[in-house]
Amino acid sequence: MRYELTDLRLFLAIAEAKSLSGGADTVHLTASAASYRLKNLELALGVSLFKRESRGMELTVEGELMLKHVRSLLAGVTRMHGEVSGFANGLTGNIRLLANSSSLNSFIVPSLGRFLSANPNVNIELEERSSNTIEAAIAGQEADIGIFAGSSTSASVKAARYAVDELVIIAPLHHPITENAAVRFPAVLDLDFVCVSRSSSNYVFLRDMAKLAGRMPRIRIHAHTFDAALSMVEAGVGVCLAPRSVAAKAMQNQRIAAVSLSEPWALRELTLVSRAESPISPFVEQVVQYLLDDPIVAATRDPS
Incomplete structure (x- = not known):
């Protein structure tokens, strides 16, 4: 099971925007690159994370569970970065x-x-x-x-x-x-x-x-x-x-x-x-x- 923090940030951005293109814009990726990364993430997890509907991207049950864990994980990464950087810079x-x-x-x-x-x-x-x-x-x-x-x-x-x-x-x-x-x-x-x-x-x-x-x-x-x-x-x-x-x-x-x-x-x-x-x-x-x-x-x- 291999994926990167970029994939998780993309997943979160798509979930919040309810749009592949909107999520891609948030993390500064092209729509095609975002689609490729999302497919690889779903393959790595073995589940579908979104339902593609006419009104946009809706989370599946598995996607809702994934969202909870991704928010917590990325929050930890942000806090780690802030605390370590703050220590290094004397903040x-x-x-x-x-x-x-x-x-x-x-x-x-x-x-x-x-x-x-x-x-x-x-x-x-x-x-x-x-x-x-x-x-x-x-x-x-x-x-x-x-x-x-x-x-x-x-x-x-x-x-x-x-x-x-x-x-x-x-x-x-x-x-x-x-x-x-x-x-x-x-x-x-x-x-x-x-x-x-x-x-x-x-x-x-x-x-x-x-x-x-x-x-x-x-x-x-x-x-x-x-x-x-x-x-x-x-x-x-x-x-x-x-x-x-x-x-x-x-x-x-x-x-x-x-x-x-x-x-x-x-x-x-x-x-x-x-x-x-x-x-x-x-x-x-x-x-x-x-x-x-x-x-x-x-x-x-x-x-x-």
């Missing part, structure tokens, strides 16, 4: 944080910039993930802290309400859609969209919500960052689904406009989770508290 604390794109771009990066500047002996590894994968990753000890849209459902994590945000349609100034105070999501699917990268949790969410409406978004361009996407919107390329907090500065400078969505999912409750069972290092506790106490973040939980 005192190493923390891994997973977050969806909205919280990452809206709140986390500015908070951590201030924290790291004040705490030179702490290193933080940031990774963007889709919200629906983050809690399981923390419970599986892949990382120390996770922040995602939605509520916590796992007894294996400690959860706290992190922030409240709103997904809105960002449009050029004077675009016809800005004449509305709020619109239903299906109504904007006739418009051209500017999106962040295909691997972004923001784009995956847009695509999934469009599918639920029986449509596919009309994408003119994928930008690599929200800032680039907002610049494209300002230039009149199309509209963008984005958190209001991400667009706040550009809106204040009257570069773009925002229209609310009359959808229950548009209001985003962001949850912070850390592991409940394993002893948490003082550095992790310190970062958790710093993130929760950031005045800008705290203000969203209590706007009054």
Whole structure:
């Protein structure tokens, strides 16, 4: 039985993306190379790990069991690497944080910039993930802290309400859609969209919500960052689904406009989770508290 860590990382990426091509993009492989590696992994194990269906790649019963073990194994490898590298470099604390794109771009990066500047002996590894994968990753000890849209459902994590945000349609100034105070999501699917990268949790969410409406978004361009996407919107390329907090500065400078969505999912409750069972290092506790106490973040939980 022979396979490599790359095969296990690919398996995990495909399971989370529910797509061979999406998983391949995550681990920087071509679709053909990913297909070859997956077939070899299944041959080595003697079982099929996925059911290939029209809606994507679904895990088999064997695949679900494999996923549990792979998450635990890769988490151990990550911790080993971080601890050994940290010792070699004289670092005192190493923390891994997973977050969806909205919280990452809206709140986390500015908070951590201030924290790291004040705490030179702490290193933080940031990774963007889709919200629906983050809690399981923390419970599986892949990382120390996770922040995602939605509520916590796992007894294996400690959860706290992190922030409240709103997904809105960002449009050029004077675009016809800005004449509305709020619109239903299906109504904007006739418009051209500017999106962040295909691997972004923001784009995956847009695509999934469009599918639920029986449509596919009309994408003119994928930008690599929200800032680039907002610049494209300002230039009149199309509209963008984005958190209001991400667009706040550009809106204040009257570069773009925002229209609310009359959808229950548009209001985003962001949850912070850390592991409940394993002893948490003082550095992790310190970062958790710093993130929760950031005045800008705290203000969203209590706007009054």
